[in-house]
Amino acid sequence: MVDLFRKCEGFFSDPEFALKLGYPISPRVAKEQGIYPFFIPLDQTEGTEVTVGGKRLIMIGSNNYLGLTTHPKVREAAINAIKEFGTSCTGSRFLNGTLAMHAQLEEELADYIGMEKALVFSTGYQTNLGTISALLDRSDIVVCDKEDHASIYDGCHLSLGKMKRYAHNDMADLERVLASNPESAGTLVVVDGVFSMGGDIVPLPEVVALCKKYGARLMVDDAHGLGTVGGGRGTAAHFGLTKSVDLVMGTFSKSFASIGGVIAGAESTMLWIQHRARSLIFSASLPPPNVATVLAALDVMRREPERVDRVNAIGDKMRKGYRAIGLNVGNSQTPIVPIFIGDQMKAMHAWKALFEAGIYANVALPPAVPEGMAILRTSYMATHTDAQMDRVLETMAAVVKEAHILD
Numbered sequence: 001m002v003d004l005f006r007k008c009e010g011f012f013s014d015p016e017f018a019l020k021l022g023y024p025i026s027p028r029v030a031k032e033q034g035i036y037p038f039f040i041p042l043d044q045t046e047g048t049e050v051t052v053g054g055k056r057l058i059m060i061g062s063n064n065y066l067g068l069t070t071h072p073k074v075r076e077a078a079i080n081a082i083k084e085f086g087t088s089c090t091g092s093r094f095l096n097g098t099l100a101m102h103a104q105l106e107e108e109l110a111d112y113i114g115m116e117k118a119l120v121f122s123t124g125y126q127t128n129l130g131t132i133s134a135l136l137d138r139s140d141i142v143v144c145d146k147e148d149h150a151s152i153y154d155g156c157h158l159s160l161g162k163m164k165r166y167a168h169n170d171m172a173d174l175e176r177v178l179a180s181n182p183e184s185a186g187t188l189v190v191v192d193g194v195f196s197m198g199g200d201i202v203p204l205p206e207v208v209a210l211c212k213k214y215g216a217r218l219m220v221d222d223a224h225g226l227g228t229v230g231g232g233r234g235t236a237a238h239f240g241l242t243k244s245v246d247l248v249m250g251t252f253s254k255s256f257a258s259i260g261g262v263i264a265g266a267e268s269t270m271l272w273i274q275h276r277a278r279s280l281i282f283s284a285s286l287p288p289p290n291v292a293t294v295l296a297a298l299d300v301m302r303r304e305p306e307r308v309d310r311v312n313a314i315g316d317k318m319r320k321g322y323r324a325i326g327l328n329v330g331n332s333q334t335p336i337v338p339i340f341i342g343d344q345m346k347a348m349h350a351w352k353a354l355f356e357a358g359i360y361a362n363v364a365l366p367p368a369v370p371e372g373m374a375i376l377r378t379s380y381m382a383t384h385t386d387a388q389m390d391r392v393l394e395t396m397a398a399v400v401k402e403a404h405i406l407d
């Protein structure tokens with residue numbers, strides 16, 4: 001019998017093995033060269049600044065768009081929830097794991113997003129897994145944008161339905177796919193509202209029109225749209241199309257400064273998902289401090305909508321600044337501003353140069369981005385200062401030269 005773990009040994013000790021798997025460099029070799037950009041332990045984080053090995057860095061790699069992880073009211077809510085309810089529900093929503101505060105959060109989120117009902121899961125990933133797999137039967141079809149998030153794809157794989165894909169934001173290709181579906185198949189189109197890597201917004205009016213034309217249901221994953229577009233209420237609100245979308249999905253791990261996920265839609269759909277989504281039923285519920293954090297964050301979002309304007313103004317400033325130094329930021333329209341770098345090794349060297357100069361950005365390689373591509377993913381917070389942003393732009397200009405990004 002072959003040893004099941006031989007691939008792990010190969011991946012660990014043979015640099016060529018990783019290359020054959022499509023990695024630009026073996027993770028071990030990258031670590032030895034100091035250009036491994038993943039799993040970096042942060043000693044401290046205060047939102048816009050973090051400390052790594054005693055070094056202070058400006059954080060431009062977080063999804064804390066509204067800067068709420070350190071908001072005094074949000075912190076206090078989490079601490080008080082632990083004092084009152086303890087640290088965990090130690091059970092599923094289905095059984096002992098639904099607190100009154102879960103129900104309150106669902107009501108408030110349904111109202112905020114503009115849907116009849118909402119259902120809270122323990123992570124955004126589980127929300128997509130559970131929702132998509134609960135809705136699709138063997139004869140159904142799910143249609144995804146090629147740049148949809150991995151959790152959407154995993155939900156499709158877990159479902160009994162057939163998955164089809166269309167080219168990113170290409171409405172002619174979406175129509176081609178929809179037109180090819182048999183009339184007997186139920187169809188769900190799933191799109192990211194704001195694409196997590198490109199920072200671009202889905203052309204929702206066109207997607208809605210095509211779904212209507214072909215009788216498909218529409219789900220928008222608004223992990224990055226809630227808190228950043230539509231005054232904070234997301235992509236459907238941004239386009240004034242809340243009533244034309246069947247399902248809005250969100251995560252609490254970004255603007256809501258917590259962890260967890262939500263799906264919102266019609267009451268009958270929520271009742272179905274509640275009783276059919278295995279990632280909801282067979283997994284423990286969101287712990288009290290995390291629920292309390294989202295409730296408090298939502299309160300701040302309603303009271304301080306200027307945070308949404310601020311983070312978007314920073315996104316605009318950074319896009320303009322990066323373009324001025326010759327960088328390609330693609331079609332970004334939000335506080336996610338990617339810097340496209342064709343060469344994956346160059347992206348890793350640029351990451352290291354930024355890190356050494358006191359800036360923490362993210363590198364995204366396949367499968368997070370399409371094959372053969374690499375990006376430096378930068379993302380901003382309402383709490384970043386103008387001085388911090390000016391320093392990032394100055395540093396980036398120097399790094400562009402040092403890492404030969406434009407050569």
Ligand SMILES: Cc1ncc(COP(=O)(O)O)c(C=O)c1O
Nearest residue numbers: 123124125149151196223251253
């Ligand atoms: C578009 C999108 N959907 C879903 C998720 C999963 O959410 P979570 O990390 O909260 O589980 C993410 C997280 O990165 C995401 O970017």
